[in-house]
Amino acid sequence: MNVDKIMNNLEKKHHGEVEYLQAVREVVESIEEVYNENPQFETANIIERIIEPDRVLQFKVPWIDDEGNVKINLGYRVQFNNAIGPYKGGLRFHPSVNLSILKFLGFEQIFKNALTTLPMGGAKGGSDFDPKGKSNTEVMRFCQSFMLELWKYIGPETDVPAGDIGVGGREIGFLYGMYKKLKGDHTGVLTGKGSNWGGSLIRPEATGFGGIYFAQEMLTAKKETFKDKTVALSGFGNVAWGAALKASELGAKIVTISGPDGYIYDPQGISGEKIDFLLDLRASNEDIVKPYSYAFEGVEFHEGKRPWEVKTDIALPCATQNELNGEDARKLISNGVRLVAEISNMGCTPDAVEEFQKNKILFAPGKAVNAGGVATSGLEMTQNSMKLRWNSNEVDKRLHEIMCNIHRQCVKYGKREDAYIDYVKGANIAGFLKVANSMLDMGVI
Ligand code: 2IT
16 A cells, blocks of 8 residues: 555645544554555455545534524444444534544544444544533533434444543433434443443543553563552543543552643642542533642642643643643653653644654553444443343453453564564554454445
């Protein structure tokens, strides 16, 4: 295959969709060698088939705010690839949402879901709706209107959405309620459900816990542990919360969290009740971290800045795509960072990844590190199908096993001759081979 030709063609068809093109380029470049060693892929033109979504659904979402004004948002579902299972992936509600972002997320989801070893294809969806500052009833009316359109395209064996940025337990509840009313079935069509009505235990914590389990495997491979390591986190949502909880349980000291308003530096470490405070911050619906600096002593708030300027052993981006750039990477490296693991999707820009790899810093990409979230969604689907419920130890044990397995797959395909593990390459090749071979088995469809 010819990477430049593939990328030029894609750029022509999806002009200016930078995040989507960035995510595709990373995968295409890292699988090039394996692809060329297996001529059956080229014969079936797997590469051009896998980088184009199966379908993109776009719809209008009208709703009425508390003052009686009629509002219109855009709703989307990108069903990318269902070679290994029903389409599966989250919904993001954020003003930045557009097709480029949802296509990048849907594309990444294919390989991430393949790495989990569970039968799930790749998809993503969402809306440019901004939940910030909205009342509960406004969020409910929006979710109901969104589902009034989406329900036609999803189903427990067809496409199973879940949460992402801006979509948590509250939104999943409103979405599920509407689906249930329209369809008349109480099926596991969404994951991240409430634990009283089909949700899996550990799902809220799973992305963060899984990320820490993965990072722990990276450390173990270097005969190190989390004990007494300093950790800088970005974000303060569900993912950062789960990561902080598990990392502090393993003896690490979390020194930062961040929001759109800036970052918090807490030299004593964010643990115990301070971690619970993240839930209060999130529930306030204001999307800011500054209140943390009023709540606790000896804390610094750095307005408008990102946490990557602090001295830390480990950096874990937990917020959104491209949140850590080349300059941030250089700062972290000069401050002695040893491990960087993206718990957010594509948290680092390509030049940041290059800096880490060039300097042989342990670096792992979101599609491997954050796969614990969707993996536990898969375990929720399993429990729904079996009409039973596992206890939290059972789910946590399976999540841990899955993360160790993903780490092994990355090492298998990413270990270089100099013993450095290229986790980006490893994750991309392992995920690609599973999906590409399944596509080959099924013919050109
Ligand atoms: O990015 C992700 O993997 C998620 N937002 C979770 C998707 C899911 O279906 O649980």
